[in-house]
Amino acid sequence: MQSFAPLPARPERGGARGSRAMGRLAGLSVLGIALALLGERFLALRNRLKASREVEFTDVPNCHLIKGIEAGAGDIDILPNGLAFFSVGLKFPGLHSFAPDKPGGILMMDLKEEKPRALELRISRDFNLASFNPHGISIFIDNDDTVYLFVVNHLEFKNTVEIFKFEEEENSLLHLKTIKHELLPSMNDITAVGPAHFYATNDHYFSDPFLKYLETYLNLHWSNVVYYSPNEVKVVAEGFDSANGIHISPDNKYIYVADTLAHEIHVLEKHPNMNLTQLKVLKLDTLVDNLSIDPSSGDIWVGCHPNGQKLFVYDPNNPPFSEVLRIQNILSEKPTVTTVYANNGSVLQGSSVASVYDGKLLIGTLFHRALYCEL
DSSP, X not given: OOOOOOOOOOOOOHHHHHHHHHHHHHHHHHHHHHHHHHHHHHHHHHHHTTTTOOOOOBOOSSEEEOTTOOSOEEEEEEXXXXXXXXXXXXXXXXXXXXXXXXOOEEEEEETTSSSOOEEEOEEOTTSOGGGOOEEEEEEEEOTTOOEEEEEEEEETXXXXXXXXXXXXXXXXXXXXXXXXXXXXXXXXXXXXXXXXXXXXXXXXXXXXXXXXXXXXXXXXXXXXEEEEOSXXXXXXXXXXXXXXXXXXXXXXXXXXXXXXXXXXXXXXEEOTTSOEEEEEEEEOSSEEEEEEEOTTTOOEEEEEESOHHHHHSOOTTSOOXXXXXXXXXXXXXXXXXXXXEEEOSSSOOSEEEEEEETTEEEEEXXXXXXXXXXX
16 A cells, blocks of 8 residues: 655744734634623623612501502502502513413502502403503693593503593593604603603613613613603603603602612703703612602602612512602702611512502502502
């Protein structure tokens, strides 16, 4: 058999080897920078989530869980006559649900009754109840005393505002209108300022769940507030980390916005053209969710998440905490912030809203129970 001697290896030119080494070094540098950036973003996200925070118990006497609310009451609004409306059954990407196959609804409770009960309101037949997924709600009372209920609805995870007329004698809601707009891609909460007029928060710029996650992770601050009317739709405030709860002041001069992951409440002055100008920012040590106003005092009541990681990474053995703050004199140089209620999840998990009426306190959650207390 004929054999062949191996050919001698061709020596690599110094220039080519140096270029290859430089390319690999550049690639490693880019990878290192990317990993460092991801690591920094991860640590920053943990800080924004308050992932290490614990809570000390603060109890309110004379409280009991509200029968009939088992899978969340994410938002609450109360009429001057004591009728409270609850948005229940929210399903949301990244959040736990105790009733994933049950559609959401609107419940009502008469706080003037001696032993108030939560009753589900009937909704007109032309409305798609099977996919009703209500989030933020707001009441508007017109000059003729007509009561309108505005509801942020994630219809198959698309965003609409549903406007209903409340028919008190029949304990029902008549569906009037569905609103959707390209400037409302990721609505969270709403505050009504007219029969078809409102401010709404977009907690993200994008509507796609993956892009939302990326936006949050990279801390892009693309969240905003939009004003909607039949004649004009416009962005009126922007640059939020995650704009969430929104409410108008009793005198209609200011709009309050909760920025959840920034742990802030923004006070915005409302102008005749409905534009907003930032007046001040109140920094807190918790993830602020929905806002309610005590009309008699102007105090702001806030449902909060002391530890956001527990909220988004649900563990029944280590459930998310609940916290309620009361903010007095927010326009002053030193507002008074009081922790009214705090629980480690043993009673209430994931508090998202707190509303008061005539010495009574209602606390709702994103996906758990709801609490009725007498202050």
